[in-house]
Amino acid sequence: MSLLRRIAVVLALGCAVLPAPHAALHAQVSPTHVVAINPFLPLLDSFQGEFEKKLRANLSVAVSASYLGFGDGDSKRYTNADVKLRLYPAERALEGFAIAAGLGAGRQSTVPYVDCTGVNTPCRSARVSRTGPAFSMEMQYQWLLGKRQNTAVSVGGGAKRYFISETANSDITEFMPTLRLTVGYAFR
DSSP, rough: OHHHHHHHHHHHHHHHOOOOOOHHHHHHHOOOOEEEEOOSSGGGOOOEEEEEEEEEETEEEEEEEEEESSSSSSEEEEEEEEEEEEEEETTTTTTTEEEEEEEEEEEEOOOOOOOTTTTTSSOOOEEEEEEEEEEEEEEEEEEEEETTTEEEEEEEEEEEEOOOOOTTTTOSSSEEEEEEEEEEEEEE
């Protein structure tokens, strides 16, 4: 038997043994995980991403990370890593309205303003960075789209509180508003 004929037989047997695609779609249950990123932030040399896992019908846990830079030459930078507990009141975890509380670590980095008028030497300011715990609260709405519900889109917002000790010229932000726009992949 030629190699081509063997391949055709294996494919035919495989098709006969596998269930029909429409049966697999009807038997599929809703996703239990979502991996998502903000698709626009990389255009600004920034990042926001998250991995979320369904725990119960109304509860999920998420691990997120973000990096945001603002100002000329990213004079102000925020780097965050958080673990969030997310409550879905409609008891459809990973889909619909949700409220989340998060704990994590935040790092703020700034280049302080230095007045260089009247100085004969070039003016340089060193970057100052501070790290500490952070607490966040957010509300969001997430859609699971498509026949298989494997495209996740979420929008939301909230606030983050940094517990970082402020020192001279550190320009630490204590409260920060947060916005959420992510697109991702939902899977079982």
